[in-house]
Amino acid sequence: MTEPLRIALAGLGTVGAGVIRLLDTNGALIARRAGRPILVTAVSARDRTKDRGVDIARFDWVDDPAELARHPDVDVVVELVGGSDGPALALARAALGAGKSLVTANKAMIAHHGLELARAAEAANLALKFEAAVAGGVPVIKGLREGAAANVIARVYGILNGTCNFILSKMEAEGRDFSEILSEAQALGYAEADPSFDIDGVDAAHKLSILASVAFGAQPAFDDVAITGVRHVLAADIAEAAALGYRVRLLGVADSGAHGLFQRVHPHLVPLSHPLAHVVGSTNAVVAEGNFVGRLLFQGAGAGDGPTASAVVADLIDIARGEFGPPYAMPADALAAQEVADSGERRARAYVRLTVSDKVGVLAEIAAAMRDAGVSIESLIQRGAQADGSVLVAIVTHEGPERSVAQALEKLRGSQSLVGEPMWMHILDA
Template sequence: MPIEIVAVSARDRSRDRGIDLSRFDWVDDTAGLASRDDVDVVVELIGGSDGPALTLARNTLAAGKAFVTANKAMIAHHGLELARQAEDKSVALKYEAAVAGGIPVIKGLREGAAANEIGQVYGILNGTCNYILTTMEERGSDFADVLAEAQALGYAEADPSFDIDGVDAAHKLAILSSLAFGTRLDFDGIAVSGIRHVIAADIAEAQALGFRIRLIGLAESDAGGLFQRVHPCLVPTSHPLAHVAGSLNAVVAEGNFVGRLFFQGRGAGDGPTASAVVADLIDIARGEYGPAFAMPVDALAEPPVASSAVRRGRAYLRFTVVDKPGVLAEIAAAMRDSGVSIESLIQRGTAPDGSAIIAIVTHAGPERAVTDALERLRGSASLTGEPMLMHILDL
């Protein structure tokens, strides 16, 4: 079946898009695309979890037409509803461009790894954060300076909160989790924290210890339920994710038969997005539909949210403290009383404001012990700021 564009719609008709659109019908009301008799597929690149994008998706599927989107927020929040609509009308709902741009990770998990039981899926899911962290790493720059540069270059939005606070990565992780484990989308079950509070000293300490800091989205499914977290992590330099630099994305899936699958590429931008959208259109033209989440919505499992308290692992803790006698002893006592075993402890020189930085790496142990130690130190007069906790990716 040939693919032919018949109509387009956008907010600004006058904008120069570098292509002649005059041969196509221009539709001012985007929702009107769904009702046209000459339209078989609608492609949505509006963005946003609700509003015009969601209205267009609902109208398109209700009209019995296929729908292609790059909108991870809408899929993360409303994907099950839309998938059910698509099933009821026997039409396609495709969203390859919603996760990791042009990297064919959706197709890879849904089709290529279908014979595997996936134990874990994790990776670098936000190019803006990865650009900021790797630039801080290369230059020793502070977070605020690199963020401003990223905004000037167009890597970060004027309001970068969705990126730097981990929300964008969480949207993508929710989708990956559903595909990897055959579970219902559960965005609200993701523990999310971003890179806003990572400082140059953290980057330097990580490098000295043989790690690089990356914002990692990680999901695991086991007898305890579904665990999902987006969090800055210390990644060993021996791990492939430590070498993913700039605005690139990368996704790792661990299968029981294939072992480690590693997907890397450009995660955003017009070229990668267009590549993924056209790949979805080609599938539809070939008649390759299938359920949006690899199985019918009613067959998707709904596991409980797994607690992080029982997870075991190593952690990096950074404290900014008043440089005075007894501070180290106070922190060490909190670790001891909570059952945290310390692998290494480093204190750097005093800053002009009289503060010092203490960095601790723990031995492997239950995460609740580290959380308890930080709670014991809450409100301490010895601390001049909030402690920074980053888990160590020992995978």
């Protein structure tokens, strides 16, 4: 019988326990598809006594996860510790240095250190796989790296954070404000006690950086992602978008060309005619546009023990088959170091919401600021007074350079009429 693929698991949280459960449940089928069994031989986590709902007594226990790299009965290390640096990165480096292939679900580590790890894996003829790092169980990395490999990808974009999508679609359905829905999401386990990485867009930016590298053959450039989260989206914005024929979604958007590499995570108004407008709850969805294949849509559960474990084990099956390939679809040294695109030159329509004092002359002041910056207004709507006496003004612009909108808002920020920060959302073309 063919020798099994022996794996070590570092991290026995929700996903780690899910990997064990999946291998136990579907082991025979997985062995047939992989051509050999896939067996866990060693594990490491912070608490040996914790009940995880799976039997870990049958595996070798290692206190220091980095020691898994030197375990004699391990072929592949699966890193599920998390974090861009610290123990996770130490383990990744140690595993590749010791001749072990590496599978990880760690988007932060791959976004920050993926190029280094890819070079190490390729130099040692090892596998580095990270399907589970983006969109949970949705096979978007494999789809871009393999299924769309013959295409020039013009743009990749999508809903990359389930927590934010749950909050926004819940606000949309129930008309409640952000803070109230966030508390509910935390109670249900969709959001962490400290939700900053999710609601401020950092988690989505990690994933977008990885997608951009695979899609465009670009060196990972997380530090160049422009990030705006959703914590300042109001129920009034959701309602205004609905009245205009849109839904609000936090999108990661990236494209590449002569202008350089553009990467942005930002709330968008998505037209109802676009499939992303109909993605609700904690679902993730990614759109890729290829020059021969056309528009591809990848959609499914973006988190959770089952979907993420499924992606981890899919990577292990590839390794068991001997299917390695470069982690970013081309050798790491062939990845281009691209200039950062100037977002100010991008042309689009915009939604701008201003909270202003309810007094004479405010609308004229807003219109003058827009005019002076060269922004053409398609519609301007003023809603009734709030409890504090302020009013909401919602503006939709005609298509124009983003720099003009930024200049208008910068001028308005100094106005005594403005109450709070403006909200600027981009309008996605259909």
